[in-house]
Amino acid sequence: MTMCYRELKRPEMIAEAYEKAVKKEPGNEELLSHLFMAYVRCGNYTKQQQTAMALYKVAPKNPYYFWAVMSIVMQAHMSDSKLSCTMYLPLAERMIAKMVKENKLEGEAELKLYIMVLEKSGKRQQALDFVNGLLEASFLGTPGSRWNFYLTKKAELLLRMERYSESNAIYRQLLLDDPDQWQYYQDYFTSMFALVDINWTPDETTQSVSCDYTVELALVFIEQGIAREEAKSSKKLRGPYLACLELLQLLLKRNHSAASRLASPLEQIKQYFTIFGDKNCCFSDISNYLYMLESETDKFLADILTSLGLNGENTEDMLAKEPKIMQRHVCYLAVSRRLGKHCLSHQEKLRLAEELIHRHREGLTLGTDLLTTDLQYSDNYCLLAVHLLYDAWCESGDQLLLWTICALLESALKSSPSNFHIKLLLTKIYSYLGIYGPSVGIKLELRHIQFDTLGYMCFHPALKVGHYSAWKSVLTEALLFFSTNFKDTSEYIISAYKYGSFTKVYEFVQFRQRLNDSLQFALLNVEKNICDLILETSNHQSAEKVLTSMDIDPIIDECKWEDLRDNRDLDVMLTWDPPHSCLTHEQRHLSFTEQKQWLRLRNLTVRALTAAMLLPALPLSHESTTSQAVNGGGTNMCDALLSLHDQLKQHVEELETEHTCERRYSLQGPFCTLIYPFVTGRHGALLLQFLRVVQCCFFLQDDTGKLETSDLQMLTLEIDESMKLVIGRVSEGIIVEGNGQQQFSASTLTQAVLAVETLSHGCLLLGVCDKLLQPLRPVTGRKKSKKKEETVQQAVTSVISITTVKNSFFTRNFAFKSSSIPELSNVNLNLFFYYYEFLPCY
Amino acid sequence: MTTLRPFTCDDMFRFNNVNLDPLTETYGLSFYMQYLAHWPEYFLLAEAPNEDIMGYIMGKSEGHGEKWHGHVTALTVAPEYRRLGLAATFMSALEEISEKKRAYFVDLFVRVSNKVAVDMYKQLGYSVYRRVLEYYSGDPDEDAFDMRKALSMDTEGKSVIALQHPVRPEDVE
Numbered sequence A: 001m002t003m004c005y006r007e008l009k010r011p012e013m014i015a016e017a018y019e020k021a022v023k024k025e026p027g028n029e030e031l032l033s034h035l036f037m038a039y040v041r042c043g044n045y046t047k048q049q050q051t052a053m054a055l056y057k058v059a060p061k062n063p064y065y066f067w068a069v070m071s072i073v074m075q076a077h078m079s080d081s082k083l084s085c086t087m088y089l090p091l092a093e094r095m096i097a098k099m100v101k102e103n104k105l106e107g108e109a110e111l112k113l114y115i116m117v118l119e120k121s122g123k124r125q126q127a128l129d130f131v132n133g134l135l136e137a138s139f140l141g142t143p144g145s146r147w148n149f150y151l152t153k154k155a156e157l158l159l160r161m162e163r164y165s166e167s168n169a170i171y172r173q174l175l176l177d178d179p180d181q182w183q184y185y186q187d188y189f190t191s192m193f194a195l196v197d198i199n200w201t202p203d204e205t206t207q208s209v210s211c212d213y214t215v216e217l218a219l220v221f222i223e224q225g226i227a228r229e230e231a232k233s234s235k236k237l238r239g240p241y242l243a244c245l246e247l248l249q250l251l252l253k254r255n256h257s258a259a260s261r262l263a264s265p266l267e268q269i270k271q272y273f274t275i276f277g278d279k280n281c282c283f284s285d286i287s288n289y290l291y292m293l294e295s296e297t298d299k300f301l302a303d304i305l306t307s308l309g310l311n312g313e314n315t316e317d318m319l320a321k322e323p324k325i326m327q328r329h330v331c332y333l334a335v336s337r338r339l340g341k342h343c344l345s346h347q348e349k350l351r352l353a354e355e356l357i358h359r360h361r362e363g364l365t366l367g368t369d370l371l372t373t374d375l376q377y378s379d380n381y382c383l384l385a386v387h388l389l390y391d392a393w394c395e396s397g398d399q400l401l402l403w404t405i406c407a408l409l410e411s412a413l414k415s416s417p418s419n420f421h422i423k424l425l426l427t428k429i430y431s432y433l434g435i436y437g438p439s440v441g442i443k444l445e446l447r448h449i450q451f452d453t454l455g456y457m458c459f460h461p462a463l464k465v466g467h468y469s470a471w472k473s474v475l476t477e478a479l480l481f482f483s484t485n486f487k488d489t490s491e492y493i494i495s496a497y498k499y500g501s502f503t504k505v506y507e508f509v510q511f512r513q514r515l516n517d518s519l520q521f522a523l524l525n526v527e528k529n530i531c532d533l534i535l536e537t538s539n540h541q542s543a544e545k546v547l548t549s550m551d552i553d554p555i556i557d558e559c560k561w562e563d564l565r566d567n568r569d570l571d572v573m574l575t576w577d578p579p580h581s582c583l584t585h586e587q588r589h590l591s592f593t594e595q596k597q598w599l600r601l602r603n604l605t606v607r608a609l610t611a612a613m614l615l616p617a618l619p620l621s622h623e624s625t626t627s628q629a630v631n632g633g634g635t636n637m638c639d640a641l642l643s644l645h646d647q648l649k650q651h652v653e654e655l656e657t658e659h660t661c662e663r664r665y666s667l668q669g670p671f672c673t674l675i676y677p678f679v680t681g682r683h684g685a686l687l688l689q690f691l692r693v694v695q696c697c698f699f700l701q702d703d704t705g706k707l708e709t710s711d712l713q714m715l716t717l718e719i720d721e722s723m724k725l726v727i728g729r730v731s732e733g734i735i736v737e738g739n740g741q742q743q744f745s746a747s748t749l750t751q752a753v754l755a756v757e758t759l760s761h762g763c764l765l766l767g768v769c770d771k772l773l774q775p776l777r778p779v780t781g782r783k784k785s786k787k788k789e790e791t792v793q794q795a796v797t798s799v800i801s802i803t804t805v806k807n808s809f810f811t812r813n814f815a816f817k818s819s820s821i822p823e824l825s826n827v828n829l830n831l832f833f834y835y836y837e838f839l840p841c842y
Numbered sequence B: 001m002t003t004l005r006p007f008t009c010d011d012m013f014r015f016n017n018v019n020l021d022p023l024t025e026t027y028g029l030s031f032y033m034q035y036l037a038h039w040p041e042y043f044l045l046a047e048a049p050n051e052d053i054m055g056y057i058m059g060k061s062e063g064h065g066e067k068w069h070g071h072v073t074a075l076t077v078a079p080e081y082r083r084l085g086l087a088a089t090f091m092s093a094l095e096e097i098s099e100k101k102r103a104y105f106v107d108l109f110v111r112v113s114n115k116v117a118v119d120m121y122k123q124l125g126y127s128v129y130r131r132v133l134e135y136y137s138g139d140p141d142e143d144a145f146d147m148r149k150a151l152s153m154d155t156e157g158k159s160v161i162a163l164q165h166p167v168r169p170e171d172v173e
Helices: A002-007 A011-024 A029-042 A045-058 A062-078 A081-101 A108-120 A124-133 A149-160 A164-177 A182-197 A215-231 A239-253 A257-261 A265-276 A282-308 A323-338 A346-367 A379-396 A399-415 A420-433 A437-442 A456-464 A468-498 A502-516 A519-535 A540-549 A585-614 A625-658 A675-680 A683-700 A709-731 A746-776 A783-838 B009-013 B029-038 B086-100 B115-123
Strands: A735-738 A741-744 B003-006 B044-047 B053-062 B069-077 B105-111 B127-136 B142-150
Touching (some): A011 A029, A029 A045, A029 A468, A045 A062, A062 A081, A062 A108, A062 A468, A062 A502, A081 A108, A108 A124, A108 A149, A108 A502, A124 A149, A149 A164, A149 A182, A182 A215, A182 B003, A215 A239, A239 A257, A239 A265, A239 A282, A265 A282, A282 A323, A323 A346, A323 A379, A346 A379, A379 A399, A379 A420, A399 A420, A399 A437, A399 A741, A420 A437, A420 A456, A437 A456, A456 A468, A456 A519, A456 A746, A468 B029, A502 B009, A519 A585, A519 A746, A540 A585, A540 A746, A585 A625, A585 A675, A585 A683, A585 A746, A625 A675, A625 A683, A675 A683, A675 A746, A683 A709, B009 B029, B029 B053, B044 B086, B053 B086, B069 B086, B105 B115, B115 B142
Parallel strands (some): B069 B105
Antiparallel strands (some): A735 A741, B003 B044, B044 B053, B053 B069, B105 B142, B127 B142
16 A cells, blocks of 8 residues: 555555554554654654654664654754754754664664764764764774775864864875875875965874974875886876975965975976876866966976877878877867967868878778777867867858768767767757757667756757657656656655665655756756647637646746756866866856746746637627636636736746847857747747736727727737737748858747647637637627627637737748758758768768 | 766756766656665765866665675766776775774676776776676667676685676576
8 A cells, every 4th residue: 555655646645544443553563664664755853753753662673763863963953053053953962862862872873873973063072082982993994995984084073173183194094004084184284284384383291193283294295106106117196296386276276485395387287298198188187277377378288299209201200100199188188178279260270170080080990999989099089179160160160061060970970889979069069050850860868867957958959940740759757757756766865774874865855856856856847747748739618628637727827936956067067178168167057047037938838728719609698607617717717818918928028128139159059049049939928918918808808998909900000010020030041141151040940949838728618718708709789799799700810810820920931841841951962972072081 | 177076956956967967867866765765874975176167976885794794776877077086086086984883895787888987997896796798778788787896894815705697687685
């Protein structure tokens, strides 16, 4: 039965069932356990606590006791800091302290929980004393091991308590054992500088373990670290070298004289390159330190290039003969790009790109023995060339460059089918061109959580060009992931209790919430509704059915705007751009805001459509009592419709003001939304006009004469105008002249997609009008209603005229589609021949 | 230069540079959460100075008596952080934790065609214990090597004496 309720997403029913069972058998350990788990599913921490204590009374086992403690800690997490500090945390602390006194703590998890509670209460000294009192062997990490909880926790506590000398001493020791841990270096430097700032000196009572309390001591320590690496014949660790660079950076920032004691940035980075230049990670290791080169940038680059020996006279000598040298050369190129050396003239960019393409092609010969699951050694040459060509396109707008990039990448992908950087770039560039079909063949193969983090790579490109079938299938899969998240994750929260991984309880709860609040999830939900309205409805009855089954509330906005989380992974694509061209924090925020604006637009649209659909058609006899109720309900929905109309109007106006041009983020960044095409295509205006028609038709049912006949006539004219505009944009054709050649106009295609959507909504709303006007048609005879009859006639005429225009649009659209396909193929063929000439090898 | 630390749920939002690699599978949430809930000590991650995820390892401990052992479920390193000895670092961390838990040996399954991995494990002291027929489903199914390394509890090295005949997946406990 539990499983049944779980599937139905009614966890409270499970709890109820077990409550009843426990009432019958209060001493049953198993039932009580299940009751506890039922409360975990519901997130009812108070009841969890009570049940756990009841369990402990029945069977005094540690796990049950700590379940109670953890429930209290969860209550502390969920309440404000005052309550958690004055009530929950002290209670939890007391409970564990009792066990400590009685020497009853068993596992590492319980120890960690106690430390966590003390830390959260701000009682660091107690936490430290507790850790000191434990054996190092209590924790699975040991000295010389990779992750040493005992020592790192001590060091961390000491650092926070500003006992820098003791903290520094521990980090120093940890680094001697493991010189490759970046986090230790950072904390070592922090504590060292803190000691320097307070002019600390050791006194007689200081502990025996040494700490480095001056810059000189730190210099010696770092230099010794490097000396140890230099003496090695085996693989060198990157840690000590990077630490030296980091120390130099910190000293330079402080204008400290000791900076001159260390080797200069030029020497150090050159040395790093010499030792580690053939490793893929070299670029990302040094990129943040490159700015220190300042005026010596050119010297650095020249020296590196000379050391590679690749600038021979002969074209053959120019090429790298070995993968390691090739990797070094790629690193050199990446560094020069990072330093801004790729900001060349248009011609120079193209020339350099051509050289890199040549190197890529020749470099493939070195990788013939590689497996299909490996990346080719020379792939990054191709990517660098693509970045250059993209820069050139940004300047010139010559679409041929984008087609060239696609050809390059497709060819490179054939040689290196596992290179996901190529795949991501292709998907991006195809989208800029307004194409989706080939992207399907690229097979990015997203799974599970990748729908949230990388879904934006598939969703936007498909939606932008109206590739509805692909869009729908990926949409369904993604939504399934999100909707099962809450249910499935709850089971693992229960597991965390069962296995005593208490620190994971809060982590899982946060994770579940983060997924639930995902912006992507909200967007997918609303886009699915719109997609269904377009694809799954063929007449008004089916539209009504589909819309009512969606369970949308027109009156209450169920979207939690403040809680929305941007879970997109915008760092996955490779970039070697200079810092000012990379995706900045502000741009990420801008993109997030833009996505939310688009979500709001769709949210209001769908709710307005629902409100319209739910408007009741009043029965003929207005005097009956039932009609009062209907009238009341009708007024409610009518008010909702009015309110939504006004909100939508205001939102569209805000969007028009803010989005005055097409946004473009960096190549590695997110896509923009369809807001700009939406506002320039006047789709918002058209939709609002349709909504007003519905309102008019609703008021027509009223005898109060709220409606003037001229209102409806005016609306009809307005709609006519708007439709002309919309159709005009679409009729521009998808092949345009540009740069002396024919180019594919992706924006027209987008306008067509938006037009289909808007007019589809229009159809729906006209269907509502039809339904509302239906009962009024046979009204005849009475004088009062004669005027009404006229109005109705006019309304009907208007509606018919709108429908006619709409029909003509669809006919034209169809014609446009069928005519443009052969046209498009011609253009495509021409373009293909063009770039086949340009790149004979391909 | 790495930071080796425990894997957390939030890391799942950032591991694409590792998981987009063709040999790395992105599993459903239940898979990761099961390991995080039950064996968090074995689920470790390496982070670069620029906060990129370099790779991660997932493991567990299971069995009874002399069959109590550590197991490597998944080990993966992002393409741009290869050839840095990271896999060896992860394996040594897992072995150390297994030693602390007084396990007798560590074992793992690897595709017989994955020569690079097999050689790497051999260099780290692992040997082929048995061959498991059609362990990996696919088109076609592929056999796996069950490779093992004895730990200090196994004083006589009994756990790594290779079997003479291959076994089927059903025979694996």
